Amino acid sequence: MTLQRTGWKNDLLLALCATLVVLxxxxxxxxPSLADYGSDNDSMLQLVQVRDLRAGQGWFDLxxxxxxxxxxxxMHWSRLVDAPIALIILASEAFGASTATGERAAQIIWPVLLxxxxxxxxxxxxxxxxxxxxxxxxxxxxxxxLFFLGIFSPGTVDHHNIQVLLTAASLCLLMEAPFWRPxxxxxxxxxxxxxxxxxxxxxxxxxxxxxAALLFILDEKERPTASGFGMGFAITAxxxxxxxxxxxxxxxxxxxxxxxxxxxxxxxxxxxxAAIAGLSKQSTVRTRLAWMAGLAMAVxxxxxxxxxxxxxxxxxxxxxxxxTYWLDGVVEAQPFxxxxxxxxxxxxxxxxxxxxxxxxxxxxxxxxxxxxEEMLVAVLLTVAFTVSLWEVRASTFSVTFSVLPLSxxxxxxxxxxxxxxxxxxxxxxxxxxxxSLNATWAGVAVAAQSVVQNAPSKVNSDADHAxxxxxxxxFSDLASMPATTVLASSNxxxxxxxxxxxxxxxxxxxxxIAGNLAMLxxxxxxxxxxxxxxxxxxxxLVAICRGNSEEISLAQDAPAGLVAQLLRGDVPDWLELVGSxxxxxxxxxxxx
Numbered sequence: 001m002t003l004q005r006t007g008w009k010n011d012l013l014l015a016l017c018a019t020l021v022v023l024x025x026x027x028x029x030x031x032p033s034l035a036d037y038g039s040d041n042d043s044m045l046q047l048v049q050v051r052d053l054r055a056g057q058g059w060f061d062l063x064x065x066x067x068x069x070x071x072x073x074x075m076h077w078s079r080l081v082d083a084p085i086a087l088i089i090l091a092s093e094a095f096g097a098s099t100a101t102g103e104r105a106a107q108i109i110w111p112v113l114l115x116x117x118x119x120x121x122x123x124x125x126x127x128x129x130x131x132x133x134x135x136x137x138x139x140x141x142x143x144x145x146l147f148f149l150g151i152f153s154p155g156t157v158d159h160h161n162i163q164v165l166l167t168a169a170s171l172c173l174l175m176e177a178p179f180w181r182p183x184x185x186x187x188x189x190x191x192x193x194x195x196x197x198x199x200x201x202x203x204x205x206x207x208x209x210x211x212a213a214l215l216f217i218l219d220e221k222e223r224p225t226a227s228g229f230g231m232g233f234a235i236t237a238x239x240x241x242x243x244x245x246x247x248x249x250x251x252x253x254x255x256x257x258x259x260x261x262x263x264x265x266x267x268x269x270x271x272x273x274a275a276i277a278g279l280s281k282q283s284t285v286r287t288r289l290a291w292m293a294g295l296a297m298a299v300x301x302x303x304x305x306x307x308x309x310x311x312x313x314x315x316x317x318x319x320x321x322x323x324t325y326w327l328d329g330v331v332e333a334q335p336f337x338x339x340x341x342x343x344x345x346x347x348x349x350x351x352x353x354x355x356x357x358x359x360x361x362x363x364x365x366x367x368x369x370x371x372x373e374e375m376l377v378a379v380l381l382t383v384a385f386t387v388s389l390w391e392v393r394a395s396t397f398s399v400t401f402s403v404l405p406l407s408x409x410x411x412x413x414x415x416x417x418x419x420x421x422x423x424x425x426x427x428x429x430x431x432x433x434x435x436s437l438n439a440t441w442a443g444v445a446v447a448a449q450s451v452v453q454n455a456p457s458k459v460n461s462d463a464d465h466a467x468x469x470x471x472x473x474x475f476s477d478l479a480s481m482p483a484t485t486v487l488a489s490s491n492x493x494x495x496x497x498x499x500x501x502x503x504x505x506x507x508x509x510x511x512x513i514a515g516n517l518a519m520l521x522x523x524x525x526x527x528x529x530x531x532x533x534x535x536x537x538x539x540x541l542v543a544i545c546r547g548n549s550e551e552i553s554l555a556q557d558a559p560a561g562l563v564a565q566l567l568r569g570d571v572p573d574w575l576e577l578v579g580s581x582x583x584x585x586x587x588x589x590x591x592x
Contacts, residue, residue: 011123014135018143019116023108026154033153034107037470039331041494041508042158047103048497049077050085060246066503067493068515069537076257076511078197079244081159085110108154111161115152118165119143122403125172129373130408137407137414141436145399148349148439159197160393164400166194167204171380171401174208175373177225184212184225188232192266196240196258204397207383209233209269211376213295216277217288227277234270237263255310256510264306269299315510322516325554326490326508332393339392348445349438350395354385356435357402360409377404399438406436468547474585475499477578481588484540487533489523489550489563490516492543505537523551524558527565527572534591542566542575542589 026033037044045064053059059079065072085106092102119142126138146152151161173187191208194201209229216226241250241263253261272295276288283291303311315327327333331346340347361378364370370378381401387394410432417425434440469475469492478486479500486496486504493507506512506519522533533539544551544566555564562572571577571589578588 008124011127011135012120014139015116015120015123018119018139019112022115022143022147023112023154031108031154033150034104034155035471037155037495037498039470039491040156040158041491042160043107043156044494044498045075045507045509046077046081046085046158047107048494049075050082050089050106053079053082054086054089060244060249064497064507066497067507067509068505068512069518072503073509073511073515075509076254077159078258080193080197080240081157081162085157107157111152111154111156114161114165115146118146118152118161118168118400121165121168121172122400125168125175125377126404126407128172128175129377129404130411131371131373132408132411134407134411137410137433137436138403141403141407141410142400145353145403145438148442149396149399151396160396163194163197163201164396166190166197167201167380167397168400170194170205170208171376174212174225174229175376177228178222178372181224182228184228185232187212188229188234188270189236190232191229192233192236192240192270195262195266196237196244199256199258199262200393201397203383203387203394204380205233207379209273211379213273213292215372217285217292220283220288223277223281227274230270230273230275230277232270234267234274237266237270253307253310255307255312256314261303261307261310265299265303268302269295272298318510319513319517321520322510322513325520325550325557326516327510329550329553330508332391334392336389336392344445344448345442346392348441350392350399351385351388352441353406353436353438354381354388354395354398354402357381357405358385360405374405377401381405410436469545469585470495472499474545477584478502478541478543478586478588481541481578485538486541486543487519487522487537487539488543489545489548489554490519491548491550492545496543502541505539520554523554523563524561526560527562527574530562531572531574540591541578542591544587544589545585546587547585 033040048066049062049064052064057063062075062077062079063072064075067073088106088109089099089102092105093099097105119139122142123135123138126134126142146164150156151164167190170187170190173183173190177184177187187208191205195205212222212226212229215222240258241260245259250260253259255261273292276291276295315323318327331343334343336347336351339350358378358381361370361374361381364374365378381398381404384394384398384401388398410429413425413429413432417429475495478496481502483501483503486500486502488496488504488506490506490508493504496502496504497507505515505522507515518533518537522530522539525533534542544563546567551563551567554561555567558564565572566587566589574592575589576592578590
């Protein structure tokens, strides 16, 4: 392809147009993701964290005091996401808007802004990948692909969308490094930020760092790339430690959140990479390889010596009951085979297009050596796809990266059509467009499922119906009652905190083990055992959401338990129904 690439201003304009179109679609439909949060617990609790911060809770204090046993528990999220959301609310209030209006503005502006920036980054990266103007296919594929991922929908204010943006930006900047000297430094900065926001991006950050090192090993001219990336990564980690972790906690290692563990590894690897790039001038490939191997062994030795607990698998020490009745039902934590069996629509939308993109890169590799940009994308895409086989949440990254080879593929066939037009080439173009859209494969999966009538067999397997109480109105009765501790299923916890002034025992977070176990003991235990838990935890109300898949699952496994009895209408004498149940999704019971 010899077409000229478009400039960044044109790409920014295209991304803005796409964003405005999607925003208009959401506005015309009444912002459905704001009207009903469904199972988006993370976004609801993220807004609760922002409210707590604005109400005076300390910047370094990440406790969620209204969830779990008395005293709450410490969340593993970063204030780096709370800050911009809080600033948007403050800016809205400065213009005379109410707090509620400011929150609604933040819930729309923040994800939509990230959506547009991510499209812009993909446009830049796709043209660098293809070495040509692939703006049109990249624009359409990224707009559609990110839209159907759902993580950029209005109301989605958790950390997943900004992680996708920062990771894609780090990749794009690393691709630009030979053409713009500061790009490598900013690539390392983005890598450091995305790691600080959440540890789920660690595989991609590590891959970017390894790529920067390998580029320098193979080509001495890549010295500025390795040096810039290493410095940006290490400096960002240092700033994040000071900015988000209280000094008294600098010596405490936390494997699931940014702490001394992540700082030490990032500083050692980042500054080490920069130092090697600065010292080994006019060196051979063998010398650079030896230096990098030594750095890798040093980082590994420090990790094993100082942070051996962080080498275990995530959730390795989680209570088996919490794993069974919560983690095993979390959609984003499911492996590929579970998704393929129980959620074919999700599987088709998340796995097919990245797999096709990997095949396209493999075909290129058979014919010729991959260019620098193609190699970087191949590594990140393969890593993301591999991680997604373990947890479906990683597919948000693989779907994003897959736009680059898919848009280049479409552009090549379009160029062939321009040179030698024919009906066969036109058919190929149409087919290529169709198979490159994840919405196409999701539609195929839905059609196939309707034919075979193979409905999901697990209660918690359908992501669209995991919870039926996600509207503010569902909690209006509960919100009008004096604040107390509420016993409810874990997937109601975030909504109770967001829509009411109550606190709740259970919540879908791996650090809330004690609260979730108390809920399981109460809901799955006999009424007598449940009463003991309720007295111990000073519970004032019990909330049941009919149709909630978690409660149905608990009732199936413990038919003599409290939740099963309440779903059948058998109310113990120490509970009394509050109000009428007619037409209300949530039933409330007061402790006598």
